[in-house]
Amino acid sequence: MKKLFIILIILFSFVLSFSQRFLPPVKDSYLTSSFGEYRDTGDKPHFHLGIDFSSFSRIGYPVNAAADGYVYKIWLNHKVYGNTIFLYHPDYDLITVYAHLNSFKGILSEIANSVISEVGNTFAEVKFPEDEIRVSKGEEIAYSGKSGEAEVPHVHFEVRELRKSGNEEIEIVRDALEFVDYIEMRPRKLEALEIRSNNRTFKLLEDQITEIPFATLPKLEVKADEKIGNNTKIIPRKISLRVNDELVYEIEFDAIRADEMYSANTVFGYGSNIFTYWLKLYSSSFITPIKVNRWNEIAFTLKDRNPAELILEDIWGSVKVYKLVLVKEM
Structure with missing residues (x-):
C-alpha cells in the first residue's frame, strides 16, 4: 500500500509539472530555431533570444497565450522584433514574448491601430497597468506575420525574468524550451x-x-x-x-x-x-x-x-x- 501511495505521488507530480508548463504559442506547430543562435541580420550581429515556431508559412495564423496572465506591454514597428506582445504571468513571475506579429486581436488591435495612426512606421511602446487586459491560457491574442527582421512568417517566442540587482532591474532571457510543453518527435x-x-x-x-x-x-x-x-x-x-x-x-x-x-x-x-x-x-x-x-x-x-x-x-x-x-x- 505504501509503495502504491509513493507511485501515485510521483505520477501526480509528473502530471502537475506538465500541466504547469507553458503552451506553445502556435497550436500543433514545430520548432524552427533555438535559443542563443547567431544572427547577422539587422544593424549588427546578435543573439537569437527566443525560440521560433512555424506558422506554416502563413501570415495571419492564430497566436495563443502560453498561460494565464495580463498584457504587460506591446511594441509596434520594432526594427528587430516587429509587432510584439509581452504578457506577464503572476503564477510564474515570468514574462512571455510573442514577436514578428502581423496584427493583434480585440482591444489590442484597436489600441495598436490608434497608435499607428499617430506614429506611422516609427517605433512605439505601449505599457499597460497591472491586470488591465487579462488573458487566459490558450486564448487567441494575435496573428502571425513577418514584421521586424523576420524573412518568413513565424512566431518568435521568449521567456523573460526580471531580477533586482541593487537599484537596478536586470532582464534575463531564459531558454523558452525549458518552460514549454513541447516534445520533439522528429529525428x-x-x-x-x-x-x-x-x-x-x-x-x-x-x-x-x-x-x-x-x-x-x-x-x-x-x-x-x-x-x-x-x-x-x-x-x-x-x-x-x-x-x-x-x-x-x-x-x-x-x-x-x-x-x-x-x-x-x-x-x-x-x-x-x-x-x-x-x-x-x-x-x-x-x-x-x-x-x-x-x-x-x-x-x-x-x-x-x-x-x-x-x-x-x-x-x-x-x-x-x-x-x-x-x-x-x-
Whole structure:
C-alpha cells in the first residue's frame, strides 16, 4: 500500500509539472530555431533570444497565450522584433514574448491601430497597468506575420525574468524550451563537424582522435549544430572542453541578459551566420553563456601533448564526445 501511495505521488507530480508548463504559442506547430543562435541580420550581429515556431508559412495564423496572465506591454514597428506582445504571468513571475506579429486581436488591435495612426512606421511602446487586459491560457491574442527582421512568417517566442540587482532591474532571457510543453518527435543529429586552430581546420569524427596543433595558447573554434528532421538546424545547448581531465571551457545557452543581445561575437567566430555556427572555445570577456573559462589558470601547465575531450549536449539529453590531442608546436 505504501509503495502504491509513493507511485501515485510521483505520477501526480509528473502530471502537475506538465500541466504547469507553458503552451506553445502556435497550436500543433514545430520548432524552427533555438535559443542563443547567431544572427547577422539587422544593424549588427546578435543573439537569437527566443525560440521560433512555424506558422506554416502563413501570415495571419492564430497566436495563443502560453498561460494565464495580463498584457504587460506591446511594441509596434520594432526594427528587430516587429509587432510584439509581452504578457506577464503572476503564477510564474515570468514574462512571455510573442514577436514578428502581423496584427493583434480585440482591444489590442484597436489600441495598436490608434497608435499607428499617430506614429506611422516609427517605433512605439505601449505599457499597460497591472491586470488591465487579462488573458487566459490558450486564448487567441494575435496573428502571425513577418514584421521586424523576420524573412518568413513565424512566431518568435521568449521567456523573460526580471531580477533586482541593487537599484537596478536586470532582464534575463531564459531558454523558452525549458518552460514549454513541447516534445520533439522528429529525428535529431547532434554533431561537431570541424575544429579550427591557428587558421587551420580539421574534420572531427567520433570514432577517431584528432590532433590539434597550437602555439602559445589553444584558440579553438568548433563548427557544431543539431539537425532536426529534414529542414531544421539548431545550436547545441552546451559545449564543453576538457583538457588533461580538467574542465577548461564551457558555454551553455540557458540564459542571456537582454543587454548582452549584441555581444554574440564574444561567443561566435568568423564565418558564423544564420545557418552556420562557429563557437569560440576561448574568450577574454565574460558574458552569461560562458560558464567556465580557465585558460589563464592552465596556460602554463600545458604539456607537449594534452589529451582533450570536446563534449556537445542538447536540451533533450543527447551527448556527443570527440577525442582530441592538443599538440604544442615547437
